[in-house]
Each structure stands twice: as C-alpha cells, then as structure tokens.
Amino acid sequence: MSQKQFENFTASSLYCEKCKAATPVRERLLLVLPDKEIFDYLCTECGSSVGQREVTAGDKLTAQAMSARRAPAQLLH
Numbered sequence: 746m747s748q749k750q751f752e753n754f755t756a757s758s759l760y761c762e763k764c765k766a767a768t769p770v771r772e773r774l775l776l777v778l779p780d781k782e783i784f785d786y787l788c789t790e791c792g793s794s795v796g797q798r799e800v801t802a803g804d805k806l807t808a809q810a811m812s813a814r815r816a817p818a819q820l821l822h
Contacts, residue, residue: 759795761788
C-alpha cells in the first residue's frame with residue numbers, strides 16, 4: 746500500500762472532554778490563509794471544539810487532482 750493513501754484524513758468522531766466520550770464531529774472552516782485552510786472540529790452533542798485540521802494549498806491541489814482522476818472510473822461502474 747502506498748503512504749499517499751493516508752496523507753489526508755477527515756475525522757468522523759473524536760473524544761470530547763465535555764461529554765467524556767467519543768462523539769461524532771462536524772467540520773467547520775475556521776480560517777482561510779494564502780497557503781492553507783484551517784478547519785475546526787465541533788462535537789455534535791455539545792458544540793465544543795475538539796480539534797483542528799490544516800489543509801495546505803499543495804494538499805488541496807493534490808486531492809482535487811486525485812478526485813478528478815477517479816471521477817471517470819466511477820462513472821463506468
């Protein structure tokens with residue numbers, strides 16, 4: 746397996762200190778900078794911030810290129 750498969754993750758659940766449990770999270774765009782975007786993960790139960798994720802401009806372009814390359818293959822199935 747290639748390590749490139751594991752470079753970009755999006756969390757679906759994280760531990761919330763306030764709820765004292767792992768809860769589903771939603772991602773909110775917090776800040777847009779020239780070279781990166783910062784996302785905040787919010788607990789869906791209480792709304793508190795439980796983490797952050799940064800996406801650099803290079804990572805974003807790579808992800809877009811990969812999804813564009815995958816799109817025609819998905820249409821065939």
